[in-house]
Amino acid sequence: MKGNPLRGRTVVITGAARGLGAALAHELARRGTRLALLGHERPELHDVAASVPAEALAIGVDVTDRPGLENAAQQIRERLGRPSAVVANAGIAEAGPFATSDPASWERIVEVNLCGSARTARVFLPDLRATGGYFLQVASLASLGATPMLSAYCAAKAGVEAFAHALQAEVAHEGIAVGVAYPSWADTAMIQEGETFAALHQLRTHMPPGARTIHSADAVAARLARAVERRSTAVYIPAWLRLVQPVRGALPPLITRFARRQLPRWDEGRPLHPTGRLGAGGRADRAATAPDGP
Secondary structure, eight states, X not given: OOSOTTTTOEEEEESOSSHHHHHHHHHHHTTTOEEEEEESOHHHHHHHHHHSSSOEEEEEOOTTOHHHHHHHHHHHHHHTOSEEEEEEOOOOOBOSOSTTSOHHHHHHHHIIIIIHHHHHXXXXXXXXXXXXXXXXXXXXXXXXXXXTTOHHHHHHHHHHHHHHHHHHHHHGGGTOEEEEEEEOOBOSHHHXXXXXXXXXXXXXXXXXXXTTOOBOHHXXXXXXXXXXXXXXXEEEESGGGGGGGGGGGXXXXXXXXXXXXXXXXXXXXXXXXXXXXXXXXXXXXXXXXXXXXX
16 A cells, blocks of 8 residues: 555553553554554553544453453454454563562563464464465564563563464465564653663663663654554664664673673672562553453
8 A cells, every 4th residue: 555554453462551661552543554552551541542533442451361361353354354463562561589589470571572482373363364374473672682680571572472473474475564672661650660770771772872762652663653653573662672682692792791880789689589570561461361350
């Protein structure tokens, strides 16, 4: 389609209640898409749906709940038509030493970020096959180089990168395009809360110039929206992060050497404790998965 390739097409965004997901919804709405907004927080999802200049359907669903996702997919087909693009953006994070982390919480980070993305892809692949569509996996700077204090998040984001690459090779002959997004630090509630923990703040500020910058959610969303338009196989935010790919094998020993010197100084000598799931989205996930429910 010449001009605007997204106009009149349906796009699914997971984790759309706030942060990058909500900002991306506004970017895509301005391009004339119909939006299916998925996430835990129903009131916030409905607020986003009401605020975008496009037809938008808000559906409360946990991306780790495959029957729930299948029900959501059916609602989307009936209300908006088959999706032409799906953005697997839902994610949560927790920081702190692996040794003292809560095993259930650690595994939940992996479950949401990695398994939730895979379940999203599994449910919507029939639609993308029918539309010759596009699946964008939101990975992270953490996919390129694992860092201390974020073991679950780094493991999950490295996993989604590998999953997306494998899926890309499997479905290319069916006309489905798959892309991976590598955003650096974005100004979201998750990052804002992480900055209140001295260890995470030190981790970010000791990164090389450029890598430590916190980018606005709107700026990151604009790059993601262009990736959806262009069916990009990879999008790096900032763009120079692509230069890390050829040298990423050299990062682990460099990071270990840095951490050996710096970790004892972080948190001003106090013990480093797990942060719990970060941001309002993390708290919503904790509430939704509590034994007594939300």
